[in-house]
Amino acid sequence: MCHACTSHINGKAFSPCSVPVSKIAPDDEITTIEGLPATVGKGLHPMQEAWLDLDVAQCGYCRPGQITAAVANVRQATADGREIEDRDLDEIRNICRCGTYTRIREVIKEGAKNM
Numbered sequence: 001m002c003h004a005c006t007s008h009i010n011g012k013a014f015s016p017c018s019v020p021v022s023k024i025a026p027d028d029e030i031t032t033i034e035g036l037p038a039t040v041g042k043g044l045h046p047m048q049e050a051w052l053d054l055d056v057a058q059c060g061y062c063r064p065g066q067i068t069a070a071v072a073n074v075r076q077a078t079a080d081g082r083e084i085e086d087r088d089l090d091e092i093r094n095i096c097r098c099g100t101y102t103r104i105r106e107v108i109k110e111g112a113k114n115m
Contacts (some may be wrong), residue, residue, distance in 0.1 A: 001095070002065070002095040003095065004065040005017050007033070008029075009024070009030055011031075012072055012076075013069045016030075033063075046115050047107075050111030050114065056100060056104060066092070070092065074088075074108070074111070089108060
């Protein structure tokens with residue numbers, strides 16, 4: 001429910017804690033927060049860099065899930081031929097214990113510029 005573990009399966013966000021391993025096909029590509037930089041061939045993914053540059057994180061509980069959800073939403077918006085919009089941000093349901101939702105929304109828009 002918290003979505004802190006949000007990862008990607010074939011580029012789309014999903015919550016691994018709610019998907020049995022038996023539902024993962026051998027050819028499915030799973031990407032966690034640790035593997036996100038490899039998708040762009042850099043030390044950090046642009047969304048991770050934005051998170052650091054804008055000093056968004058407080059406790060860090062939500063950070064992995066927020067970042068991977070944001071990347072999936074930005075990729076979908078780009079695939080649809082548009083920029084990230086508030087309606088995309090409204091779809092991100094990750095829980096943040098510190099309540100930094102306003103800063104998270106701002107950083108997603110900033111990170112999207114470099115993706």
